[in-house]
Amino acid sequence: MAETSITPQVDGHGSAPPTAQSWLTGHPKRVVWMAVIAAFGLFWWFGKPWAAWAFKYPSAWKWTINEQITAAMEWLMNDATFGLFTFRELTRAISAVIEVPYDIVLSLLSTGFLQGQGSQAVQIVPPLSWIAVLVTVVAVGRYVRDWKLGALLGLCFLYLVVFGQWESAMVTLSSIAIAVPLGIVAALLIGLLGYRWTWFERAITPVLDLMQTTPVFAYLVPVLVMFGFNAVSAMIATMIYATPPMVRVTILALRQVPAETVDLGTMVGCTRRQMTWKVMIPSAMPTLMVGVNQVIMLSLNMVIIASMIGAGGLGFDVLASLRSLDIGGGIESGVAIVVLAIALDRLSQAMAERTHGNRVKPAGDENLVRKHPYTVFCVAVALVTGALGFTWGEIQNYPEAWTITSGAMWSDLVRYINVNFFDELEAFKTVLLLNVLIPFKRFLLSLPWFGVVLLLGVAGYTLGRWKLAVLCIVLSLFIATVGKWDKAMITIYLCGISVLAACAIGIPIGILSAQRERLWRVVQAVIDTLQTLPSFVYLMPVIMLFRVGDFSAIIAVIVYALAPAIRYTAHGIRQVDPQLVEAGIVSGCTPFQLLTKVKLKLAFPEIMLGLNQTIMLALSMLVITSLVGTRDLGQEALIALTRARTGDGIVAGLCVAFIAIIADRLIRAGADRMRSRLGLH
Amino acid sequence: MAERGPKLVCNSVWKLFGGGAEKLLRDSGGAPSAEAVAGAGLIGAVRDVSFEVREGEIFVIMGLSGSGKSTLVRCMSRLIEPTAGEIIFDGQDLLKASAPEMVEIRRHKMGMVFQHFALLPHLTVLGNVAFPLEVQGIDRSTREARALEIIELVGLEGRESYYPRELSGGQQQRVGIARSLAVEPELWFLDEPFSALDPLIRREMQDEFLRLQNVLHKTIVFITHDFDEAIRLADRIAIMKDGGIDQIGTPEDLVVRPATDYVAEFTKEVSRAKVLSVASVMTPLRKTTPSGGYGGEVPVSAKIGEVASLMSDNAKPFSVIGSDGKPIGQVTKDAVIDVLIQG
Numbered sequence A: 001m002a003e004t005s006i007t008p009q010v011d012g013h014g015s016a017p018p019t020a021q022s023w024l025t026g027h028p029k030r031v032v033w034m035a036v037i038a039a040f041g042l043f044w045w046f047g048k049p050w051a052a053w054a055f056k057y058p059s060a061w062k063w064t065i066n067e068q069i070t071a072a073m074e075w076l077m078n079d080a081t082f083g084l085f086t087f088r089e090l091t092r093a094i095s096a097v098i099e100v101p102y103d104i105v106l107s108l109l110s111t112g113f114l115q116g117q118g119s120q121a122v123q124i125v126p127p128l129s130w131i132a133v134l135v136t137v138v139a140v141g142r143y144v145r146d147w148k149l150g151a152l153l154g155l156c157f158l159y160l161v162v163f164g165q166w167e168s169a170m171v172t173l174s175s176i177a178i179a180v181p182l183g184i185v186a187a188l189l190i191g192l193l194g195y196r197w198t199w200f201e202r203a204i205t206p207v208l209d210l211m212q213t214t215p216v217f218a219y220l221v222p223v224l225v226m227f228g229f230n231a232v233s234a235m236i237a238t239m240i241y242a243t244p245p246m247v248r249v250t251i252l253a254l255r256q257v258p259a260e261t262v263d264l265g266t267m268v269g270c271t272r273r274q275m276t277w278k279v280m281i282p283s284a285m286p287t288l289m290v291g292v293n294q295v296i297m298l299s300l301n302m303v304i305i306a307s308m309i310g311a312g313g314l315g316f317d318v319l320a321s322l323r324s325l326d327i328g329g330g331i332e333s334g335v336a337i338v339v340l341a342i343a344l345d346r347l348s349q350a351m352a353e354r355t356h357g358n359r360v361k362p363a364g365d366e367n368l369v370r371k372h373p374y375t376v377f378c379v380a381v382a383l384v385t386g387a388l389g390f391t392w393g394e395i396q397n398y399p400e401a402w403t404i405t406s407g408a409m410w411s412d413l414v415r416y417i418n419v420n421f422f423d424e425l426e427a428f429k430t431v432l433l434l435n436v437l438i439p440f441k442r443f444l445l446s447l448p449w450f451g452v453v454l455l456l457g458v459a460g461y462t463l464g465r466w467k468l469a470v471l472c473i474v475l476s477l478f479i480a481t482v483g484k485w486d487k488a489m490i491t492i493y494l495c496g497i498s499v500l501a502a503c504a505i506g507i508p509i510g511i512l513s514a515q516r517e518r519l520w521r522v523v524q525a526v527i528d529t530l531q532t533l534p535s536f537v538y539l540m541p542v543i544m545l546f547r548v549g550d551f552s553a554i555i556a557v558i559v560y561a562l563a564p565a566i567r568y569t570a571h572g573i574r575q576v577d578p579q580l581v582e583a584g585i586v587s588g589c590t591p592f593q594l595l596t597k598v599k600l601k602l603a604f605p606e607i608m609l610g611l612n613q614t615i616m617l618a619l620s621m622l623v624i625t626s627l628v629g630t631r632d633l634g635q636e637a638l639i640a641l642t643r644a645r646t647g648d649g650i651v652a653g654l655c656v657a658f659i660a661i662i663a664d665r666l667i668r669a670g671a672d673r674m675r676s677r678l679g680l681h
Numbered sequence B: 001m002a003e004r005g006p007k008l009v010c011n012s013v014w015k016l017f018g019g020g021a022e023k024l025l026r027d028s029g030g031a032p033s034a035e036a037v038a039g040a041g042l043i044g045a046v047r048d049v050s051f052e053v054r055e056g057e058i059f060v061i062m063g064l065s066g067s068g069k070s071t072l073v074r075c076m077s078r079l080i081e082p083t084a085g086e087i088i089f090d091g092q093d094l095l096k097a098s099a100p101e102m103v104e105i106r107r108h109k110m111g112m113v114f115q116h117f118a119l120l121p122h123l124t125v126l127g128n129v130a131f132p133l134e135v136q137g138i139d140r141s142t143r144e145a146r147a148l149e150i151i152e153l154v155g156l157e158g159r160e161s162y163y164p165r166e167l168s169g170g171q172q173q174r175v176g177i178a179r180s181l182a183v184e185p186e187l188w189f190l191d192e193p194f195s196a197l198d199p200l201i202r203r204e205m206q207d208e209f210l211r212l213q214n215v216l217h218k219t220i221v222f223i224t225h226d227f228d229e230a231i232r233l234a235d236r237i238a239i240m241k242d243g244g245i246d247q248i249g250t251p252e253d254l255v256v257r258p259a260t261d262y263v264a265e266f267t268k269e270v271s272r273a274k275v276l277s278v279a280s281v282m283t284p285l286r287k288t289t290p291s292g293g294y295g296g297e298v299p300v301s302a303k304i305g306e307v308a309s310l311m312s313d314n315a316k317p318f319s320v321i322g323s324d325g326k327p328i329g330q331v332t333k334d335a336v337i338d339v340l341i342q343g
């Protein structure tokens, strides 16, 4: 890049200490920046009397796109027709397609097969007995990897039974069982198209970006309006949420198939279809399975959140407890979610590692038992326990009397903490609120929107020329014109504080653990587990300790967003070329100098990407924390959801997405520049 | 050996990577100089290559990495489209063949072995070897029976149900070879098949390859960057450099009469005894048998290195036997020793 050569490295080692004069004249860009910041400061300080419009966006200028969207949605639902059928009929048809398989799975796992409607329904076939499900899970674990996995899965499901979470867990599992395969198939097909046609990939990339940055509540609203308050809506929302990463993974995985393998396919005379299904997809399978694992985990996360639009199950239990402040019950359901998440994660990871089968069985053996021992055994157990269940009810349904509840214990614990540590916790919270949080919030709210937009434009121009500048300006202007500036500032304040704290905690942990193999393994295990937990779960302990409000939200966001800060820092340091480290040692660096002058410097681009990820996670979590009473864009989306106002939800969602995109593009551009300056790739 | 007609002919094949390649070729009358190609920002991976591969011979293309060998062999099988030229296989111009025709030709007449094996990770040895037949829609028991035969031929019996990752590199390439032979191809391409293997294994695989060819008599295009390998295996060698061909000839031709300094550079180190045949040092048949009689008989195509130990125990000249089994000349110990001394 041309401007890199104008700006020499700013280490100052060796050369004479730079005077203020040379510090500026040597770096023309710094002069520009100082001027821009000074102008901004002056405007902020003195500008208000004569340019009030630049501080508070005049409501007369507001763009009421939210109302237009809501109206359009109403028109779509009430009047739109495609000639042969109406839009409403289309959504009903989609619902039906998903509902039928869902009903079957739900009947199998939870309700049993019913005849008749509503309260007159009679069960004709009972659902799988809890014993049958347990046995099946263990067998699947054994089949996929080994007895150890089987035992782990068995224990997880045993927990669900014993702690009385079975019913809800089976409902949640049914949603997953439908949403995940549908999501995977959809992602695979879209990914295949993207692989085949570059123009298609280029067309869907921004859509994927938007889908991944738009907070979940925002598209819960249109889904709710289109499909109603029910489990199908929840599954559709889940698929929208969980498939974009898999689409990317699919394209990537197909690209990674070695050119020789593709040549092989051509040389043996594969047709296009054979090439796709017999060569490309199987070769890409290991990477694809990583995507499948992601889909499962994201689906679980979303199915929980989607309890707000009618998915029952564990998410509904947590939500209900949150609303009634029943901490004990909430934590119990929360733990059940964790347990389910861990079980599904381990299972799908084992499947990803396994991909390429056990030893093939000798061909021609037609004996069913020998061919499919696990399947036969599980079906037998299901039938036997089902039959015995008619006589002995315990075999069919785990008796309530045998369940243990930990709810009371959790409530006691919370009470204990509150009784004994209330003052300390409260003082901690108050000090931070008064001295850090509130001043920062006030500061952000006092900034002139017009100045901020221009400032973002200048930053965009410096880092990525006109393209980035225009992007930053347009997106931030959108936030102002739709009248969400103040809410956006509150979002930025919550996100900013959380990210700073997450980095302040995460980067040192990353640095420490990067250089110690054993510690790193422990840290890695912890953050891996943290990342598998659905975001809803993080809310429980924080409200327990700090009750509702900004402070609780910030704590939850910090914990949720900590993982990438640690991971990228450690990763960045660990991948520093060992030769450079040795060079540093040979030239007599102390360990501290080695860290600051060599390792951190080289790891910096990677740490920036970690920061980027932290921001993305923080923003997605912030929306969820509106449930504990923040007053930001997340709350706007939440309100839109409860009132089913599509336009409001989408606009609030887009604002959050735009904040995310601006941050992402600026940081990425910065990291890229840094990287090319350091000569890394 | 039977009459060897050309099986595959390349006529002025060009492959230029980069935009505007066709235009450059047209503007320069079909033969741009290397400078013109580079000046247009293109990569001249294959430049004006012509040769023919005869039925039943091992035709080796030798060149250093980046000299365009892979590109050339991919042009011959039309895995990539040449920018210009003709590729004639059994009298048919492949570049004019339609896509379905190409599929048929590849399915039944061509086989290819890849440098990094290109085995499908989700299939067993059996599945991999049977794969070309599966693609053709042949039923399972037929194709597996056929695959088993070839697995045995390449010496992998007992490993049918292994997955590629459970095999060593040499074994993996045996699978690759078996797979390429499954359809009984007439034309067999091998793109640096042994380059990814350890030297000892490579040697073993070369022997194995020669043994197979003795049985199968395929028409072979063999790519390598290893001159010793080329010498060992080739009936004829084409030396490639920067996308063009420097010389085509038998190993003996190259060693005795290198066309360019570049070729001479390779042949300098080669042991003559291994390359030169008895024919190159024999004297024509005399009317009379020498006074002491002959010490024995040697075939005319034998390499000097092979007969040296036989002849060193015997002071008498040896009679040279032609391919028809009749004596055609004689060779003396001194002549053989001369070659051995040259190294």
Ligand SMILES: Nc1ncnc2c1ncn2[C@@H]1O[C@H](COP(=O)(O)OP(=O)(O)O)[C@@H](O)[C@H]1O
Pocket: B017, B018, B043, B044, B045, B063, B064, B065, B066, B067, B068, B069, B070, B071, B072
């Ligand atoms: N798809 C491609 N695009 C651009 N250049 C290529 C491509 N494939 C090969 N080349 C270039 O063509 C030249 C010959 O490559 P290749 O045929 O792979 O050589 P070899 O097999 O002899 O090592 C190299 O300079 C290589 O970089």
Ligand SMILES: [Mg+2]
Pocket: B069, B070, B071, B192
């Ligand atoms: Mg090559």
